[in-house]
């Protein structure tokens with residue numbers, strides 16, 4: 195999970211901890227990392243770069259810079275997180291626990307429910323047409339789990 199922080203706040207905190215660093219240089223590095231990120235350029239491993247970490251290390255993602263899998267309250271510039279929420283795959287550990295909703299795969303990555311393949315069977319099922327978010331979430335998980343199966347099975351199927 196990230197702790198979102200504005201550029202100004204981060205600069206203040208960083209300079210308090212590293213009084214010998216130059217404010218101007220630090221801001222330039224943040225801008226450069228944000229430009230890099232906003233242009234869609236990635237870490238050499240393919241992940242989004244970590245702006246805050248990239249101010250003191252070569253541009254890279256959290257994992258490549260720290261060797262740890264997921265941030266645990268580490269700072270990240272808020273504008274970069276806004277973008278990540280819209281486009282990137284989110285891991286459950288990187289999300290604010292108060293805002294977690296939706297469904298996640300076995301590795302903890304959020305499943306984009308819009309991209310789950312619809313099954314012909316579902317289109318003839320009562321459940322597909324009732325407005326029950328919890329049922330629909332279960333249906334989506336079932337469809338996601340069997341996305342690569344030849345034959346789709348569903349124990350909750352109710353013929354229309």
Ligand SMILES: [Zn+2]
Nearest residue numbers: 237239255258
């Ligand atoms: Zn990386």
